[in-house]
Amino acid sequence: MARRAANSDGTSRNQAAPGSRGPWFLVERIFLIGGVERSEFIPSGTLVFGVRTPEGLEFGVGPSVTIGSLGASTAIVAAAGQTLRYGAFAFRSTRAPR
Numbered sequence: 001m002a003r004r005a006a007n008s009d010g011t012s013r014n015q016a017a018p019g020s021r022g023p024w025f026l027v028e029r030i031f032l033i034g035g036v037e038r039s040e041f042i043p044s045g046t047l048v049f050g051v052r053t054p055e056g057l058e059f060g061v062g063p064s065v066t067i068g069s070l071g072a073s074t075a076i077v078a079a080a081g082q083t084l085r086y087g088a089f090a091f092r093s094t095r096a097p098r
Helices: none
Strands: 009-014 023-035 042-052 056-066 071-086 089-095
Touching: 023 056, 042 071
Parallel strands: none
Antiparallel strands: 009 023, 023 042, 042 056, 056 071, 071 089
């Protein structure tokens, strides 16, 4: 029987290096909790180093650690995204391959 993939819910925070015209260097910290719908606790942490252009495009790579029932596993994450601005609001959309 194939196991169903676990859902992930979490939060991220990013910090950009100061500068007024860009591009800006970013450090993003992402913390996730997965497996809750299966009564499992699977924490994951990722640290992404990247660049954001003045147009709002973002690219980055970094290490990721997940602690599951079989122990800890590590991976390298690559992500890309875009920040869309509407007046005073900014909406971020980021995608990373699975």
